[in-house]
Amino acid sequence: DAKTTQPTSMDCAEGRAANLPCNHSTISGNEYVYWYRQIHSQGPQYIIHGLKNNETNEMASLIITEDRKSSTLILPHATLRDTAVYYCIVRGINTNAGKSTFGDGTTLTVKP
Amino acid sequence: KAGVTQTPRYLIKTRGQQVTLSCSPISGHRSVSWYQQTPGQGLQFLFEYFSETQRNKGNFPGRFSGRQFSNSRSEMNVSTLELGDSALYLCASSPGQGNTEAFFGQGTRLTVV
Numbered sequence: 494d495a496k497t498t499q500p501t502s503m504d505c506a507e508g509r510a511a512n513l514p515c516n517h518s519t520i521s522g523n524e525y526v527y528w529y530r531q532i533h534s535q536g537p538q539y540i541i542h543g544l545k546n547n548e549t550n551e552m553a554s555l556i557i558t559e560d561r562k563s564s565t566l567i568l569p570h571a572t573l574r575d576t577a578v579y580y581c582i583v584r585g586i587n588t589n590a591g592k593s594t595f596g597d598g599t600t601l602t603v604k605p
Numbered sequence: 606k607a608g609v610t611q612t613p614r615y616l617i618k619t620r621g622q623q624v625t626l627s628c629s630p631i632s633g634h635r636s637v638s639w640y641q642q643t644p645g646q647g648l649q650f651l652f653e654y655f656s657e658t659q660r661n662k663g664n665f666p667g668r669f670s671g672r673q674f675s676n677s678r679s680e681m682n683v684s685t686l687e688l689g690d691s692a693l694y695l696c697a698s699s700p701g702q703g704n705t706e707a708f709f710g711q712g713t714r715l716t717v718v
């Protein structure tokens with residue numbers, strides 16, 4: 494699975510959009526981009542995933558660049574409860590969900 | 606639909622002892638994976654079980670072992686505990702086939718003293 498690079502930390506004002514970048518320049522054509530988050534001392538929570546098209550669900554939007562070398566997770570209206578560590582993971586189509594390689598993630602702090 | 610259940614939530618053990626942690630996956634899920642999370646090493650994959658067979662294994666010593674039962678419930682065992690084994694142990698459940706997301710439990714916080 495391709496390696497990902499994320500900023501160590503980011504701040505965001507409550508109510509504003511939080512844009513979390515992820516670089517995956519070595520991604521191959523059959524690898525998906527997954528995002529999880531982990532609120533302090535809880536298990537990681539799945540957010541969203543995509544292959545090459547932009548995706549949106551009730552939690553967030555995922556924007557993947559045309560060359561697929563980077564992506565951005567967007568939380569449209571961040572709340573204090575969105576403060577967490579956000580992990581960007583790249584996983585092959587044939588790699589089972591149970592075997593994911595987590596990097597250090599981005600610690601997002603939402604401030605009032 | 607019930608989520609992933611891990612027991613116990615907290616555990617304190619002494620060096621040299623052994624410990625068994627339990628994970629009940631989401632109903633219908635056949636894959637259970639285990640991860641260790643420490644402040645220094647982050648989230649690290651231990652192993653994955655699918656249909657009672659270990660399908661993938663991370664880079665951990667043989668003191669770490671696991672098994673899966675016919676109802677997909679899984680246990681992991683750590684023998685001869687060391688202080689460095691203190692960590693949050695997380696279990697993840699997934700259908701086991703296809704490119705899907707994994708669902709994590711709340712974890713078991715193990716402290717070795």
